[in-house]
Amino acid sequence: MTAETDVPEAGTAERRSRWRDRSELGVSALLLxxxxxxxxxxxxxDVDLTQRGPVGPRTVPVVVGAGLLVVAALLAVDVLRGGRGQAETGEDIDLSEPADWRTVLxxxxxxxxxxxxxxxxxxxxxxxxxxxxxAYAxxxxxxxxxxLIAAVLSLTTYAVFDKLLGVPLPGGPLMGVL
Incomplete structure (x- = not known):
């Protein structure tokens, strides 16, 4: 190879390295x-404006959305200043093993x-x-x-959401009997 062909490859490698060093910007873009x-x-x-109190149905989504924007901006600034996330060391995963697609499917x-x-x-x-x-998968x-555990969990979840929190869930034909 000549020196002329090595130059674009070196420039490409340098660009890849620069983006690899700032790959967290992708997470920042996703959060944005x-x-x-x-x-x-x-x-x-579309909400009913005759609410009681200062907290309405828009409050939590607005706070979460604003929080996402703030975190995206802070992460982008940190990455652009040279900050990098630390590699995960807590997992005990053997990367040489194939994925368990049966369980996933x-x-x-x-x-x-x-x-x-x-x-x-x-x-x-x-x-x-x-x-x-x-549980089986x-x-x-x-x-x-x-x-038995599945039935108790499901009925408890249904009762909490439908009866206590007022979030309507479909009861199905069995709820007419009970």
Whole structure:
């Protein structure tokens, strides 16, 4: 190779290295986009203006959106000043092992199945299937215990959200019987 062909490769490597050193700017950009999305949704939300008290339904989304924008700006400034995140040392992962796609696909199937079944079966039944399926996908094989725990978790979640917090969840045909 001639010296002329080495120059563009060196320039390209230098550009790659510069972007690699500032890869956290991608996280900052993602936080910026999320903050703008949350704020735009919060500010265009159709709400009843006859609320009681100073805190309305827009308050939390506006605070979260503004927080995302502040964190994005602080992260960008830190990265541009030379700051770098520390490598994760707490995980005990063998990177030479392949990914466990069976578990990932089982979890995705259980989640999608629950989303499809929530309207016809209601939250308590679909939630119990979600909890039980997730436990099975993650390795639990206690058929005597897992369905009972899943049912208790699902019914408790339903009761807290629907009855105590006033967040309506579909009860399904079983809630008419209970």
């Amino acid at each position: 986009v999320l903050g703008v999305l949350v704020l735009s949704d919060a500010l265009t939300m 089982l979890l995705a199937g259980v989640f999608l199945g629950s989303a499809v079944l929530i309207d016809p079966l209601g939250f308590p039944a679909a939630g119990a299937l979600l909890f039980w399926g997730a 993650l390795g639990s094989r206690r058929i005597d215990r897992d369905p």
